[in-house]
Each structure stands twice: as C-alpha cells, then as structure tokens.
Amino acid sequence: MDTPQYPLLSRTLFPDLPAYPERMIQFGEGNFLRAFTAWQVQQMNKQGRFQGNIVMIKPQGSPVSEHYAKQDHLYTVLINGIADQQVINEHEIIHSVSRLISPYTEYEQFLALAEQDSLEFITSNTTEAGIAYKPEDRLTDAPQQSFPGKLTALLYRRYQLGKAGFTIIPCELIDRNGEKLREIVLRYAAEWDLGDGFIQWLEQENTFCCSLVDRIVPGYPQQQAEQLAQELGYQDHLMVTAEPYLLWVIEGPAWLPERLPLTEAGLYVIFTEDLRPYREQKVHLLNGPHTAMAALGLLAGLTTVEDVMNDEDLSVFVKELMEQEIVPMLDLPRAGLLSYAEAVRERFMNPFIRHELASISLNSIAKFQTRLLPVLLRYQRERGELPKRITLAFAALLVGYRGDRLARKDSPEVLTLFDQAWSQPVEAIPVLLRETKLWGQDLSSVPELARTLEQYVRKLDAFGARATLQWLGGGSLCDD
Numbered sequence: 368m369d370t371p372q373y374p375l376l377s378r379t380l381f382p383d384l385p386a387y388p389e390r391m392i393q394f395g396e397g398n399f400l401r402a403f404t405a406w407q408v409q410q411m412n413k414q415g416r417f418q419g420n421i422v423m424i425k426p427q428g429s430p431v432s433e434h435y436a437k438q439d440h441l442y443t444v445l446i447n448g449i450a451d452q453q454v455i456n457e458h459e460i461i462h463s464v465s466r467l468i469s470p471y472t473e474y475e476q477f478l479a480l481a482e483q484d485s486l487e488f489i490t491s492n493t494t495e496a497g498i499a500y501k502p503e504d505r506l507t508d509a510p511q512q513s514f515p516g517k518l519t520a521l522l523y524r525r526y527q528l529g530k531a532g533f534t535i536i537p538c539e540l541i542d543r544n545g546e547k548l549r550e551i552v553l554r555y556a557a558e559w560d561l562g563d564g565f566i567q568w569l570e571q572e573n574t575f576c577c578s579l580v581d582r583i584v585p586g587y588p589q590q591q592a593e594q595l596a597q598e599l600g601y602q603d604h605l606m607v608t609a610e611p612y613l614l615w616v617i618e619g620p621a622w623l624p625e626r627l628p629l630t631e632a633g634l635y636v637i638f639t640e641d642l643r644p645y646r647e648q649k650v651h652l653l654n655g656p657h658t659a660m661a662a663l664g665l666l667a668g669l670t671t672v673e674d675v676m677n678d679e680d681l682s683v684f685v686k687e688l689m690e691q692e693i694v695p696m697l698d699l700p701r702a703g704l705l706s707y708a709e710a711v712r713e714r715f716m717n718p719f720i721r722h723e724l725a726s727i728s729l730n731s732i733a734k735f736q737t738r739l740l741p742v743l744l745r746y747q748r749e750r751g752e753l754p755k756r757i758t759l760a761f762a763a764l765l766v767g768y769r770g771d772r773l774a775r776k777d778s779p780e781v782l783t784l785f786d787q788a789w790s791q792p793v794e795a796i797p798v799l800l801r802e803t804k805l806w807g808q809d810l811s812s813v814p815e816l817a818r819t820l821e822q823y824v825r826k827l828d829a830f831g832a833r834a835t836l837q838w839l840g841g842g843s844l845c846d847d
C-alpha cells in the first residue's frame with residue numbers, strides 16, 4: 368500500500384545506524400529470511416558478538432524489487448504475539464543487510480564475492496524447490512539457473528583464488544538440507560570437470576550443516592500498512608511481521624557455536640549432533656496441521672489460522688488431529704510431544720498476526736507428501752485402519768485441487784495432473800492415487816484409501832466442510 372505522505376525508510380532518515388563488514392552471504396531475499404537470519408544477525412551485532420552484515424543474493428531471475436535500493440536495504444520487522452504470558456508488539460529497523468545482488472544482472476559482482484576474505488558464512492532459503500539439480504546448468508552460464516549451480520560457481524572461484532572455504536547453513540524445509548546441497552554441489556563439480564583439487568577443497572575447507580527453522584512469518588502486513596506508516600512515521604515496502612517464537616536447530620561441528628554466537632546472544636538456537644527428532648516434531652506437528660487446516664478451512668470459507676482456531680469444529684479437529692493421529696506416530700516421548708502440540712496451538716491462536724490459509728496452501732501437494740502422508744501411511748500400517756482426520760484433510764485437498772471451488776496455487780505440472788484426472792470424475796481418485804509424481808509413490812494399494820476418499824469427497828461436495836467435520840466427530844448427515 369502506498370502512503371506517500373510519509374517519507375520512505377532509508378539511511379537518510381536514520382543516519383546513525385551502524386554498518387559492519389560483510390560476513391554472511393544469503394541466497395534468498397524472501398520474507399522468512401528477512402525476519403529470521405537477518406533479524407538474528409542484528410541481535411548478535413547489537414550485543415557486539417558478531418559485527419557482520421549480510422549480502423543477499425537473488426536466487427531467481429524475476430526483477431529485483433526497487434524497494435531494496437530505495438530503502439538502503441533497511442526494513443522493519445514487527446514482532447507480534449504472546450511470549451511468557453506477555454503481549455509483545457515490537458518493531459525494529461533491520462540494518463544487517465548491506466546489499467542485494469542479482470546474479471542475473473550483476474554476475475561478475477556476484478562472483479567477486481569470492482574475493483572477500485571477510486565472508487565466512489552462507490545461508491539460504493529458496494523454498495522447498497530451490498535445492499535442486501538442473502542438468503542444463505554449466506559453469507560458463509552467467510548465471511546458472513539453479514541455486515546449487517550458482518553456489519558451485521561461487522565456490523569454484525573462491526577455490527581458484529586459494530582462499531578459505533565457507534560454513535554453509537541452508538534453511539530450506541527439506542530433510543537433510545545441508546547434505547542435499549553438498550551432494551548437488553559435488554555433482555556439478557564432477558560433471559563440470561572442475562578437478563580433484565576443487566573436490567578436495569570443497570570437502571576439507573567447507574562445512575555443510577543441516578538445519579531446521581521455526582518461526583511463523585506471515586510477511587507484509589498489508590491490512591495495517593497505512594496505520595503502521597502513521598505510527599512509525601515512515602513508509603516501508605519491505606516490512607515483515609513475525610511471531611516472537613524462534614527456533615533454529617543447527618547440526619554442525621563443535622566449533623560452530625563460538626564462531627556464530629547465536630545462543631550466547633540469547634536466541635533459541637540449538638547446536639546439535641542430530642536434528643532429526645526436532646525435524647520430525649516440527650514438520651509433522653506444526654506444518655502438518657497447517658496443511659490440513661488450510662485444506663479444510665478454505666473449503667469451510669475461513670481465511671486465517673486464527674479463524675480456524677476460533678472455530679468450534681475446526682479447532683477440535685486440529686487438536687484431535689495432533690493428539691490422536693500425529694503424536695502416537697512419532698518416535699519421541701509422548702509427554703514432550705503433547706506439550707509441544709499445545710504450545711503450537713497457542714502460537715496458532717496468536718491474535719496479533721494474520722496468517723492466511725491461502726498462503727499456507729501454496730504447493731499443498733508437495734507439503735502433504737512430506738508433512739502428513741508419512742503419518743497416514745504409518746498409522747494405516749500399525750493400526751490396520753486409516754486416520755480419519757488426515758484422510759479427511761486429504762479428501763479436502765483433492766476437492767480443492769479440482770479447481771471448481773477454490774483458487775489453486777501449485778506448479779503447472781501438478782495442476783495439469785489434477786485437471787486430467789478430474790476430467791473423468793468417476794475414475795479421478797484412483798487415477799490420482801496412482802500418480803507417483805504427486806505423492807512420491809503409488810498410493811492405489813493402500814487398503815481402503817480410495818474408497819474412503821471417495822466417500823469423504825462425496826460428503827464434502829454434498830454437505831460442505833463443516834457438516835462433514837461434524838459427521839466425522841459423531842454427528843449425522845442426511846444420507847447416513
């Protein structure tokens with residue numbers, strides 16, 4: 368929203384903000400990283416513990432938003448929510464980003480980062496799709512299309528200059544993110560014939576860490592933009608809202624906490640030798656319910672996570688989904704899982720942030736595959752029956768992806784598969800379940816799955832999401 372009566376946030380307005388040498392390269396300029404890594408770097412800087420800034424790299428070719436340069440790479444993070452029973456409504460101008468480079472228009476500037484000795488860390492968040500191998504990438508491209516391709520080119524230049532390697536900590540929400548990134552970089556190194564010396568340098572001088580991130584960051588506060596400009600006294604096109612909670616689990620070497628003193632700065636960062644249990648818990652008990660509530664909530668006509676948590680039927684659904692279907696399928700102590708589940712529900716109830724179900728529903732098929740499907744399959748194997756709530760969320764997703772009720776946001780490939788299947792409604796569900804490109808496996812032989820989904824889809828179509836939820840919880844429907 369434009370609020371031209373207020374000056375634009377820039378260093379002219381705040382000339383005393385400090386600037387530090389660049390110590391971190393960050394692939395990704397999205398909302399999440401702006402309220403996560405850059406915010407944390409600023410907390411360390413404020414305490415004199417890091418004294419380093421971030422260079423952001425635009426991982427994709429879409430035009431760079433003019434706002435970064437116009438705002439001197441400053442932006443506001445608004446922290447809104449409840450922590451330790453205290454209401455928190457804080458804002459902070461983040462000045463830990465020094466510049467944003469697009470390799471698509473400034474490829475030489477991008478590669479020149481290899482010359483900078485002050486740079487030690489590389490972080491990234493390029494969505495679940497970003498850590499991907501693209502066979503067409505070449506060292507001679509300017510730039511390579513994939514994020515790992517660009518990273519390999521940068522690392523190769525660094526190696527050629529005989530300089531020290533980096534500590535690389537990706538934040539993408541995929542399993543073993545650091546290992547996957549390392550594998551792809553090594554693959555490019557071999558395929559591009561960059562030599563044994565480079566491969567040895569990659570392995571010995573660089574550290575790829577796996578990491579898990581957790582902070583709800585709904586992004587730009589569209590609806591309060593005007594009021595905020597009035598309160599802050601400036602307009603900021605890059606401001607981003609986040610909850611107070613933050614967790615970063617990093618699986619890395621013992622020397623890392625000292626070099627990256629996040630914990631010392633009082634941030635909830637866990638350095639561990641094994642992040643798997645943290646990942647299982649978060650992906651299934653926080654992201655899983657998000658994906659399920661988005662599928663059902665949108666069909667029920669709701670808009671935000673808060674709407675869901677204030678809805679009698681849906682909030683019960685979310686609680687039972689967590690406690691009765693997800694918790695029993697996780698290999699972690701039950702008491703800890705239940706208290707995590709409760710804390711997550713409190714975060715979902717945050718009355719100060721507006722988390723749109725539509726934004727959570729982006730690319731829901733891939734999300735269902737990682738967040739809920741493993742739980743559904745394990746439940747079916749161990750109990751000999753389907754978990755009814757996850758299955759209902761699955762049915763709601765299939766209805767949503769039919770395209771006649773809701774706007775769908777997914778890759779063209781996924782949408783085409785759904786359009787083809789739904790063009791023959793009678794056969795649609797078995798056809799979709801067989802499609803390995805959607806689920807990573809053929810689901811047609813999962814006992815009772817096709818039949819149950821067909822039943823739930825019929826009920827969702829005939830009676831709507833709310834009545835179907837009530838029926839699932841023991842109520843009756845006219846065709847019972």
Ligand SMILES: NC(=O)c1ccc[n+]([C@@H]2O[C@H](COP(=O)([O-])OP(=O)(O)OC[C@H]3O[C@@H](n4cnc5c(N)ncnc54)[C@H](O)[C@@H]3O)[C@@H](O)[C@H]2O)c1
Nearest residue numbers: 395396397398399426427493494495496497540582583584
């Ligand atoms: N927003 C949150 O609450 C939150 C919390 C935890 C994790 N995350 C994760 O962060 C990711 C980004 O969220 P966001 O809110 O910053 O979104 P965003 O749309 O603001 O930013 C997305 C970023 O990813 C890049 N990107 C997108 N597709 C890419 C691709 N195929 N290859 C390379 N780069 C690509 C974009 O250029 C941009 O830098 C999400 O996918 C999610 O997994 C988000």
Ligand SMILES: O=P(O)(O)OC[C@@H](O)[C@@H](O)[C@H](O)[C@H](O)CO
Nearest residue numbers: 580581582583584654657726727
């Ligand atoms: O960011 P996405 O689109 O991958 O998923 C939506 C939410 O589940 C997610 O952003 C959570 O809010 C986040 O993972 C909390 O740490």
